[in-house]
Amino acid sequence: MKIIGIIPAYNEEKRIRATAEACLPFVDELIVIDDGSADNTFMAAKSIPRVYAIRHTINRGQGAALRTGTHAALHLTADIIVHIDADGQHDPSQIPDLTHVIKSNQADVVFGSRFLGQEPKGMPLSRRALLLAGRWFNTFAQGIPKTISDPQSGFRALNRKAAVQINFKQDRMAHASEILKLVTRSKLRWMEVPVTVTYTADSLNKGQKNTDALKIAWQLLLGIFTKS
């Protein structure tokens, strides 16, 4: 089975090489999508063996980059697709924890969860509270099962069938909730597995602000009314 990892990267010139190289032992091929970065993320990615570097000419957001990456991976005949953050917060050695579930045919989609026993490293309390609120928001506003423990997980794996079927539209950060909703409403079999996510001063500095949660809610609302 061909496993292809997808790493959306925005201004990750300094970190992309380390992240990609850490992932390569656990995948057959990697696709890095430089999402219109201002820095040289593209060239940094292009020079790494077994990495396909794709470039968005302008920034379209993490969801858009994942969509481009997913289509590329399907084109490259992937059997399993893994979504990974470029900023080094995900632990690449846990990729097999996700792909294993699909390989052994226990699920079509696997979500890595930060809240299934493995303590996130350095996650601020405010972020933890916000994610708890996000979980309730997903339940009431989106109709996503409360059993999903991580409302905003970015570390996930899909088999080919699921990747073809799950047609998410959100371009920016709201794609995570949207994918959860589409998957849990579909007939696809899904599962959560515990993963560790590391928060460093660097990742917090560049990462999402707590107020971005409002943006996500707003985009989901707009999404309801937006056709196509």
Place this chain on the structure above:
Amino acid sequence: MLIQILLILGFVLVFAITWRRFGQNVITFREASLWSFLWLSGVAFTLYPGLTERLASFFGVGRGVDLILYLAVAIQFFLIFKLFILNEQSERKITNLVEREALSHLNEDEPASANRPSNYESNG
């Protein structure tokens, strides 16, 4: 009052424009009639402000002007939201274009092979 005269002049002007556009085949008769209804009710409300008061008390709102303000706010809210949605649709179209452009290079950009030196940079 001066304001009444100005308002009525305005309504008469757009009324004239509406039928001119109908004459130019720009809008249909149905559209022209609907717009005319709007302009003429504008004239009516300007000439007889008491009308709005009656409408307002019918809806249970204190003053006629308040009713108009409430309606205006509601309509503006609706229009702005519609703009947001139109914008979202354009954004998605842009994303589609960007994706297509990006994927068109997929076949020509084979990954660097494993035996290239790690500091390999293409001439781009």
